[in-house]
Amino acid sequence: xxxxxxxxxxxxxYGASPTTTxxxxxxxxxxxxxxxxxxxxxxxxxxxKTSGDTDRGLLTGLMALGSIPxxxxxxxxxxxxxxxxxxxxxxxxxxxxxxxxxxxxFRRLPLPIIxxxxxxxxxxxxxxxxYHAPWDGLKALTCEFQIIGPYTAGxxxxxxxxxxxxFGNTESALMISLGTPMGKTLDMQKGFWEYIRSYMNxxxxxxxxxxxxxxxxFVKTQLASNLRQSGFxxxxxKVIAExxxxxxGKNYLSGIDVAMLLGNLFFHPSSxxxxxxxxxxxxxxxxxxxxxxxxxxxxxxxxTRLIDLEKEAKP
Numbered sequence: 001x002x003x004x005x006x007x008x009x010x011x012x013x014y015g016a017s018p019t020t021t022x023x024x025x026x027x028x029x030x031x032x033x034x035x036x037x038x039x040x041x042x043x044x045x046x047x048x049k050t051s052g053d054t055d056r057g058l059l060t061g062l063m064a065l066g067s068i069p070x071x072x073x074x075x076x077x078x079x080x081x082x083x084x085x086x087x088x089x090x091x092x093x094x095x096x097x098x099x100x101x102x103x104x105x106f107r108r109l110p111l112p113i114i115x116x117x118x119x120x121x122x123x124x125x126x127x128x129x130x131y132h133a134p135w136d137g138l139k140a141l142t143c144e145f146q147i148i149g150p151y152t153a154g155x156x157x158x159x160x161x162x163x164x165x166x167f168g169n170t171e172s173a174l175m176i177s178l179g180t181p182m183g184k185t186l187d188m189q190k191g192f193w194e195y196i197r198s199y200m201n202x203x204x205x206x207x208x209x210x211x212x213x214x215x216x217x218f219v220k221t222q223l224a225s226n227l228r229q230s231g232f233x234x235x236x237x238k239v240i241a242e243x244x245x246x247x248x249g250k251n252y253l254s255g256i257d258v259a260m261l262l263g264n265l266f267f268h269p270s271s272x273x274x275x276x277x278x279x280x281x282x283x284x285x286x287x288x289x290x291x292x293x294x295x296x297x298x299x300x301x302x303x304t305r306l307i308d309l310e311k312e313a314k315p
Contacts, residue, residue, distance in 0.1 A: 020186065022140040022160075022193050024200070032198045032210045033191035034222040037179040039112045039282075041223060043204045044299055046196070047112035048178060050124075056109060057277030060100040061229070061270035067096040104277050109285040113176065115200055116296060121305045123293050124164050124176055130290055131164040131174055132306045135200050138162060140178075140193055144186040157181040160189040167306055168313070195222070228278075229271035233264040 022028055039047040074089030111125040120135040144158040159181040166172035178192070198210035205216045227235060240261065243252040264271075287294070292309070295301040 019141050019143045020190075022142060022190065024135055024138040024197065027197075027210075028190035028194055030187055030191040030194050031208060032195035032206070032222075033188065034195050034226065035179055035184065035188060035192045036226045038223060038226060041199070041204070041219060044116065044118050045297055046115040046117070046199050046203075048115075049110075050112055050176075051110045055274075056104055056281050057274035058229075060097070060104050060277045061267075061272075061274035063096045063100045064273045065267070065270040067093040070096070101277055105280045105284060107281070108288070109281045111285060111288060113178065114293075114297070115196060117200060117203060118299075118301070119296050119303055119305050120200065121307070122162065122164060123289070123306075124174070125289065126174060128288075130167040130293065130306075131176075132167055133162065133164040134305055134307050141175075142186060142189045142193070155183065156185055158184040158186045158189045160184075160193060168310060170310070228275045230268065230275045232271065233261075233268045236260045236264050 037049045039049045070089045070093035074086045074093060077083075077085030077089060114123040115135070116123065122133045122135065122138070124131040140160060140162045142158055142160045144156065147155050147157060160178045161175045162178065164174055164176055166174075178196075181189075194210055198206040202210060202212040205213045205219055207213045207215075207218050236257075240253065240257055243257070246252070289297075292306065296303075
C-alpha cells in the first residue's frame with residue numbers, strides 16, 4: 001500500500017474534508033502537546049492507549065468501598081470476642097474485593113501503540129497479530145472534519161493516523177489511529193505529532209519547543225495533566241490552594257470546591273485501588289507482546305529493527 005492509496009482511503013472515509021500529510025522529519029509549525037493518551041513515557045519507549053479501557057479497576061475500587069461496612073462489622077465483632085460474627089463479616093467482604101480484582105486483572109487489557117526510540121520503530125498489536133513500521137520515513141495523515149447531530153451544533157474533530165504492516169507479511173497493512181479524533185482540532189493533532197517527533201528525534205526529554213533537554217520538567221508538566229483517578233484529590237487541593245493564595249485567604253471557597261473536595265476524599269481509597277488494579281492488569285497484559293518486541297523494549301536489548309529481520313529472512 002502506497003501513500004497515494006492511503007490518501008485515497010482517507011478521502012473515501014472523510015469525504016471532501018482536506019487531508020494533510022505529516023512527516024517524521026518535518027516540523028508542523030506547532031508546539032508539542034500531549035493529548036491525555038500517553039500510557040507510559042520512558043527513556044526507551046513511548047506507549048499510547050488504544051481504547052477506552054482506562055476505567056479498568058473501577059469496579060474493584062467501588063466494590064472495595066462498598067465492603068468497608070462489612071469489614072468494620074468484622075473488626076467490631078472481633079474486638080468483642082465474637083469470632084463467628086467476625087468470620088461472617090469477612091465471608092461477605094472478601095469476595096466483594098477479590099472477585100472483581102481477579103476478573104479485571106486477568107481479563108485482557110488492549111495493548112498500547114509503542115514508539116521505540118532505541119530501534120526507531122512502532123509496534124501495534126491487532127488481536128494477537130503483530131504490526132510494525134519503521135520511524136524513519138514514516139508519514140502520518142491528519143484530517144479535520146465536523147459531525148453535526150440533530151440535537152447538537154457541529155463538533156470539530158481531527159484524525160491522526162499512520163500506516164503499519166504485518167510482521168512477515170508486507171502485503172497486509174493497517175491504518176491505525178493515534179488516539180480518538182473526537183473533540184480534536186487540526187492544530188491539536190499537529191501538536192501531538194510534534195510531541196511524538198520530539199520524543200523520537202530529540203528525546204526522551206525535550207523542552208516546550210521540542211528541543212533536546214537534560215531536564216524532564218516539560219514532559220512531566222505535560223503528563224501531569226493526564227491524571228489517574230487517585231490524582232484528583234491532589235489536583236483539587238492544589239486548585240483550592242491557588243484560589244486561597246489569589247484571594248489572600250478571604251472568601252476563596254465556593255460550594256463546588258467543597259463538594260469536589262469532599263467527594264474526592266470519600267472516593268480516594270476507591271481510586272487508589274482502581275489505579276493499583278489497572279497497574280496490575282497492564283503488567284499482566286504486557287507479557288502478551290511477542291519476545292522480539294519485549295526484548296527490544298529493554299535498555300540492553302537488540303537494536304535491530306523488525307523490518308531488518310524481514311529483509312534478512314527473504315530468500
